[in-house]
Amino acid sequence: MTSSQSGKIKRIAIAVVGSGGSGVMTVGDLLLRSAAKAGWYGMMRRSSGPQIRGGEAAAYVELSTSPLESPCEYFNILLALDWKNVERFASEIALDKDSVVISGEAGVEFPEMVTDSGAKIWDVDLKAMLKKLKGGRTNIAALGLLGKLIGCPANIVRNTLENKFSAKALDPEVSFAALELGVQAASQVELIMELAPPAADAEERWAITGNQAAGLGALRAGVRFVAAYPITPATEILEWMSPRLRKVGGFLLQAEDELASINMSIGASYSGVPALTATSGPGLALMSESLGLAVAAEIPLVVVNVMRGGPSTGIPTKSEQTDLNLAVHGLHGDAPHLVLAPHSIPDCLWTTQWAVNLAEKLQTPAIVLSDQSLGQTLAVTKRPRDSTIKAEREVLKKVTEKYKRYALTDSGVSPMTLPGTPDGQYTADGLEHTPEGTPSSMVEDHDAQLEKRDRKLRNFDYGDDWAEITGDGKIAVITWGSTGGTVREAVSQIDPEGNKIRLMVIRLLSPAQPDIFKKALENAERVLVVEQSYGAQFYRYLRGYFELDERAESFSKPGPLPISSTMLRDKLQEWTTV
Amino acid sequence: MNNILVPPTIPVNTFIPKDYKSSIKPVWCPGCGDHTVLMGFTKAMAKLGLNPEDAVVVSGIGCSSRIPAYTKCYGFHGVHGRSLPIAAGIKLAHPELSVLVFSGDGDGYSIGGNHFLHACRRNINLTYVVMDNQVYGMTKGQPSPTTEPDWDNGMAPGGTNLRPFQPLVIALAAGANFIARGFSGDSNGTADLIAEAVTHPGFSFVEILSPCVTFRPEQRAWKDMVRSAPVKTTFDRGQAARHLATDDGFYTGVLFRDTRPAFEPPKAKTQVEVSDFNQEFIV
Ligand SMILES: Cc1ncc(C[n+]2csc(CCOP(=O)(O)OP(=O)(O)O)c2C)c(N)n1
Ligand code: SF4
Ligand SMILES: [Mg+2]
Numbered sequence: 093m094t095s096s097q098s099g100k101i102k103r104i105a106i107a108v109v110g111s112g113g114s115g116v117m118t119v120g121d122l123l124l125r126s127a128a129k130a131g132w133y134g135m136m137r138r139s140s141g142p143q144i145r146g147g148e149a150a151a152y153v154e155l156s157t158s159p160l161e162s163p164c165e166y167f168n169i170l171l172a173l174d175w176k177n178v179e180r181f182a183s184e185i186a187l188d189k190d191s192v193v194i195s196g197e198a199g200v201e202f203p204e205m206v207t208d209s210g211a212k213i214w215d216v217d218l219k220a221m222l223k224k225l226k227g228g229r230t231n232i233a234a235l236g237l238l239g240k241l242i243g244c245p246a247n248i249v250r251n252t253l254e255n256k257f258s259a260k261a262l263d264p265e266v267s268f269a270a271l272e273l274g275v276q277a278a279s280q281v282e283l284i285m286e287l288a289p290p291a292a293d294a295e296e297r298w299a300i301t302g303n304q305a306a307g308l309g310a311l312r313a314g315v316r317f318v319a320a321y322p323i324t325p326a327t328e329i330l331e332w333m334s335p336r337l338r339k340v341g342g343f344l345l346q347a348e349d350e351l352a353s354i355n356m357s358i359g360a361s362y363s364g365v366p367a368l369t370a371t372s373g374p375g376l377a378l379m380s381e382s383l384g385l386a387v388a389a390e391i392p393l394v395v396v397n398v399m400r401g402g403p404s405t406g407i408p409t410k411s412e413q414t415d416l417n418l419a420v421h422g423l424h425g426d427a428p429h430l431v432l433a434p435h436s437i438p439d440c441l442w443t444t445q446w447a448v449n450l451a452e453k454l455q456t457p458a459i460v461l462s463d464q465s466l467g468q469t470l471a472v473t474k475r476p477r478d479s480t481i482k483a484e485r486e487v488l489k490k491v492t493e494k495y496k497r498y499a500l501t502d503s504g505v506s507p508m509t510l511p512g513t514p515d516g517q518y519t520a521d522g523l524e525h526t527p528e529g530t531p532s533s534m535v536e537d538h539d540a541q542l543e544k545r546d547r548k549l550r551n552f553d554y555g556d557d558w559a560e561i562t563g564d565g566k567i568a569v570i571t572w573g574s575t576g577g578t579v580r581e582a583v584s585q586i587d588p589e590g591n592k593i594r595l596m597v598i599r600l601l602s603p604a605q606p607d608i609f610k611k612a613l614e615n616a617e618r619v620l621v622v623e624q625s626y627g628a629q630f631y632r633y634l635r636g637y638f639e640l641d642e643r644a645e646s647f648s649k650p651g652p653l654p655i656s657s658t659m660l661r662d663k664l665q666e667w668t669t670v
Numbered sequence: 671m672n673n674i675l676v677p678p679t680i681p682v683n684t685f686i687p688k689d690y691k692s693s694i695k696p697v698w699c700p701g702c703g704d705h706t707v708l709m710g711f712t713k714a715m716a717k718l719g720l721n722p723e724d725a726v727v728v729s730g731i732g733c734s735s736r737i738p739a740y741t742k743c744y745g746f747h748g749v750h751g752r753s754l755p756i757a758a759g760i761k762l763a764h765p766e767l768s769v770l771v772f773s774g775d776g777d778g779y780s781i782g783g784n785h786f787l788h789a790c791r792r793n794i795n796l797t798y799v800v801m802d803n804q805v806y807g808m809t810k811g812q813p814s815p816t817t818e819p820d821w822d823n824g825m826a827p828g829g830t831n832l833r834p835f836q837p838l839v840i841a842l843a844a845g846a847n848f849i850a851r852g853f854s855g856d857s858n859g860t861a862d863l864i865a866e867a868v869t870h871p872g873f874s875f876v877e878i879l880s881p882c883v884t885f886r887p888e889q890r891a892w893k894d895m896v897r898s899a900p901v902k903t904t905f906d907r908g909q910a911a912r913h914l915a916t917d918d919g920f921y922t923g924v925l926f927r928d929t930r931p932a933f934e935p936p937k938a939k940t941q942v943e944v945s946d947f948n949q950e951f952i953v
Contacts, residue, residue: 128953298951308951311944317763319755339942343762343935348788352755355748359728359759362746363767367759385749472953511744511760511767514723519738519745522731530694531739531747 100288103156105164106238107185110173110196112146115231118256119173120151121470122235123242126252128299128472130244131290133159135437135471140409141180148177150184155242157288159473161436161577163465163654168285170206171238172196173218173230179203183653187211190284194237196230214281221273227263228270236274242287246275296475302440302466303328305476306396307336309444310368312479314452315394316342317367319356321349321375324408325464326398329370350378358382358391362520364487364510366452370396373415374405376459380422386457387427387545389520390498390506392485393456394447399463401651410652411465413573413624419459420602420633426542428549430458431602435560435576437466438476443599446557449483454548455505461601465574465654491515497529500540504548549603558600561612563590567667568616571623572598572630578655579622586664593664604637618667619644622660626650687712690722690742697736703854703880703889704734707801710852710860710878711741711770717865718768725768728757730782732774732808734801734880743770751782754789757796762935765795768868775802779815779835789873790844795932797867797874800837801854803882803889811885837877838925839914842907847872849910849926853896854880859922866924872932879920892920899923 106123110116117138124136134155141147154164166186171194172178182205187193189210195202198217206213216237222228232253239249253271257264300308307329310318318337320330334344342365347353350371357367371379376397386393399415401407419431430450434443444460451458488495488507497518499506506527509516523531524538532538560576565587571579576597587593596612613619621644623630631646647663649655690712698704715725725743729735731750738745744767748756757771778786778800789798804821806812812825815835822829841849848870852863860878867874879896881889899921901913910926 125953297953299953300951304951308944308947311947317759319759335938336947338936338938339940340944341937341941343937345758345762345935347755348784351752352758352785352788355752355755356759356762358748359746359756359761360763361759362756363726363760363764365763367763381749382752389746389748475952511726511764512724514721517723517742517744519727519747521739521745521747522749523747529739531736 101285102158102288103154103160103164104169104242104285104287105167106153106169106171107167108151108153108171108173108234109148109178109181109185110231111148111176112143114173115229116149116151116173119231119235119238120153122249122252122256123238124153124155124470124472125299126239126244126249127155127242128297129248129252131292132156133297133472135160135469137163137465137469139181139184141177148180150181155287157290160471161581162657165656165658167191169194169238169241170211171234173234175200175203179205192281192283194281196234212284216277216280218274218277221277222270225266225269225273227266228273229267232267232270233274233277236271237278237281240275240278241281241283243289297472298438298475299470299472300437300476301328301468301470302434302437302462303398303468304332305438305440306370306444306460306462306467307333309441310394310448311336311340313445313448314366315368315448316340317357317360317365318344318369319347319353319360320344320369320371321347321353323372323375325400325468326370326372326396328467329396329398350375351382354379354382354393354395357393358386361391361393366392366448368394368396368448370398372398372400372408373402373418376415376418377422380418381424383429383457384423384425384427385522387423387429388522388524390455390545391457391520392451394444394451394458394460396444396460396462398467399461407652409464411463411574411624411654412651413463413575414627414629414650415461416601416625416629416633419461426546428546428603429456430454430549431461432458432600433461433573433598434466435573435597435599437469437471438473440466441476442479445479446481449481452485453483453505454552455485455508456545456549461573463574488516489513496527498525498527498541498544500527500544504544504551554600554605558598558605558608559612560597560599561594563587563592563594565590565592565594566615566617567592568594568596568613568619569664570596570598570619570621570634572601575622575624575655578657578660582657582660582664586661586668592668601633606638609638617643620647620663620667621645622647622655624649624651624655685716685719687716690715692740692742694739696740698733699884701883702733703803703882704737704801706854706857707799707860707878707880708737708740710854710857711737711864713857713861714864714868717861718868720768725770726760727770727772728753728760729772730774730777732777732806733882734772734774734807735777737772751777751780752785753777754782754785754796754798758789758792758794761794761796765934770797770799770864770868773798773800774807775800775804775814775816776806779837783815787840787844790841790846790875793845793847793872793930793933795871795873797864797876799864799876799878801878801880802837803880803886805882805885807882807885838917839911841875842910842914842926846875847928847930847932848874848924850875850924851877851879851922853892853922854878855893855896863924870927872928872930895920896922899925903927905929
């Protein structure tokens with residue numbers, strides 16, 4: 093975080109906390125959306141206690157003059173609508189002496205996380221101020237206050253609030269009055285820092301979560317059938333897609349469990365409709381048998397797996413990169429399949445779209461490994477990258493000679509007939525089979541089909557999108573998924589020219605491409621492997637597939653906190669200065 | 671027939687049962703009931719006059735579940751217990767296809783039991799045929815949910831001592847739209863039931879008693895035990911339940927029909943382009 097005693101800062105981090113029902117998330121959401129309208133970039137993360145509804149909550153809003161890649165480590169502003177159970181968030185809300193704490197209620201004892209930090213505390217008794225305004229809400233006043241503090245034009249905040257009226261059943265007059273009270277209260281707070289204004293000619297920006305982006309990517313790629321079972325933190329993909337699928341001629345079905353959801357998706361895809369399911373670790377585990385079926389029967393299918401802390405129910409609301417082993421190695425038998433990982437919130441769109449394209453083209457299941465921090469963070473970003481890739485399923489529409497569903501072709505991909513096509517009948521089978529699809533346990537058939545299923549993935553040209561590679565230094569940093577943002581930011585600070593560090597954020601995790609990887613890593617003398625896992629799953633995966641030998645060192649920390657950018661910067665500093 | 675719901679079937683083409691039978695030789699033991707279920711299926715299809723390519727035969731895993739490859743229709747031989755979800759996906763994505771699901775008592779009532787309940791209540795237009803031999807045939811003779819409590823076997827010596835699962839009662843309670851029982855030895859009867867089930871809208875459940883002559887040779891006696899139910903098909907769930915109270919498991923025929931329309935995926939009134947969704951996100 094760049095906070096200095098004077099001058100304008102390019103980035104500001106604001107935590108808003110309060111007890112259940114105080115409207116914390118509304119403040120965060122409206123503040124971010126107002127700032128977005130005004131031209132800033134930013135993001136908002138949500139945190140809450142274990143209560144299903146009504147527990148204490150925290151909204152972490154970060155604003156910046158340029159797109160943000162990673163969560164902050166220190167907060168510039170903490171605003172508490174009230175102080176009930178705020179200590180719950182102590183490990184997430186780091187404050188220091190440059191921080192400013194705004195208390196929305198007076199006469200309370202501040203928790204240690206505040207008093208120990210040395211932060212300056214401003215007692216703005218929003219509650220008391222609102223006593224005079226019947227029905228006035230503290231959170232709306234807080235929005236006015238924060239909007240004023242960051243320098244967001246008042247009319248923009250007003251308009252953003254106005255758009256919420258019907259959704260939140262707010263009284264317009266009272267709400268505007270509460271907002272105005274907050275704006276005036278801002279004069280009671282002295283900010284040590286000031287946020288630099290946004291660039292005047294800001295390009296097109298989007299406000300989107302990773303889960304929404306994944307849903308949109310799927311629709312763009314032609315997914316028209318989804319069957320799924322609700323699970324945190326993947327459910328928003330489903331709730332976003334369901335009404336929209338109906339508007340584009342598709343359908344989402346809530347299945348009775350994940351065993352059903354993956355098999356329904358397999359059925360729909362077999363009949364010709366691109367299909368997807370979304371889940372998180374526990375659900376992916378349940379799906380693993382049928383993923384094997386999709387491999388053997390060669391059915392295109394996408395599973396978006398939004399990772400959370402594990403094992404078992406683990407920490408369902410927090411991020412971790414620990415389903416990698418399951419996604420890559422979790423299938424029984426020799427079962428080549430695709431595993432892809434988006435490396436940023438907007439990239440959830442592109443990568444999911446690519447996953448559908450690849451699954452359709454290669455007739456195999458693709459697992460997209462997103463995670464809670466990508467999926468549930470609302471980001472104000474540049475317009476997500478559009479895809480120009482056209483990869484479609486090879487469908488045989490007219491059968492002229494004896495049809496062989498699993499014909500041994502050069503590419504390994506065999507044209508597929510769809511039910512309804514005369515003379516194209518075959519039985520899709522998880523049993524090993526002949527090229528015609530007849531069950532067989534003969535060694536020749538097993539060899540041929542194993543080789544074919546492997547070859548179609550191995551020989552395919554995935555182009556440059558298998559990884560995002562920047563810089564060409566002798567120090568290589570390799571990472572994947574949401575950690576990519578934190579690493580990118582740290583690397584750009586330590587090595588702005590990009591001549592000391594070579595950063596590789598891997599998007600295509602399976603099939604592994606040892607030759608391409610080896611080339612990308614040429615002349616690298618040291619390799620740092622960064623990930624969010626206790627067991628260093630990614631490091632072990634890389635060592636298993638590639639020649640990393642003694643050059644590689646693991647930088648691996650479990651959730652629920654994001655990877656520390658300070659620790660990472662220190663590490664890179666140490667490596668780049670020796 | 672006491673049913674006004676079933677439209678008269680006018681075969682578009684004329685087919686004979688053989689038109690639905692593939693050249694692959696079944697793996698089943700000689701005398702296995704499944705042979706005649708297959709025969710019943712082909713006769714039903716000829717009766718319905720459906721083009722082989724317009725029907726999909728879906729199954730799970732078990733001796734009984736080997737059936738798809740023996741037909742000339744499109745087929746899906748999936749994993750153990752998941753035939754109903756596969757079939758639901760196919761039917762929802764392509765409602766114009768006729769989708770028939772074949773399962774065993776282990777596949778359908780044990781590992782796939784949850785899907786059975788939800789398929790009944792969801793009422794998608796599917797035909798679900800369970801070939802019940804009261805044993806796990808494929809894994810060589812373990813007790814299934816429908817096995818008698820005192821049947822001695824290697825897994826539970828002396829018998830499981832468990833109350834058998836009652837498929838028709840469960841289907842009725844869970845909301846199936848059509849419930850029938852047949853006997854594999856009567857392939858014409860099986861054909862009639864399957865044809866009626868295919869024509870009936872919604873989720874149709876047909877339980878076919880299909881002896882496993884290898885692990886339950888005593889089931890050869892079933893041919894003398896089965897008989898037509900002495901009651902007529904009812905449209906009333908309560909009455910169907912009362913009929914089942916006196917059922918010894920060997921009455922055949924159509925027990926129950928409901929008039930609920932089949933589940934169909936809802937569509938939004940106004941259709942849009944995917945690119946229209948961009949507007950939601952542009953700041
Ligand atoms: C997940 C899984 N568990 C166990 C098995 C082993 N298995 C194969 S068939 C079967 C039971 C089949 O019984 P049923 O459905 O009654 O069919 P039948 O062979 O009697 O026709 C079992 C347990 C399997 N294939 N997959
Ligand atoms: S084991 Fe039983 S069920 Fe299986 S094929 Fe033989 S007779 Fe039929
Ligand atoms: Mg059985």
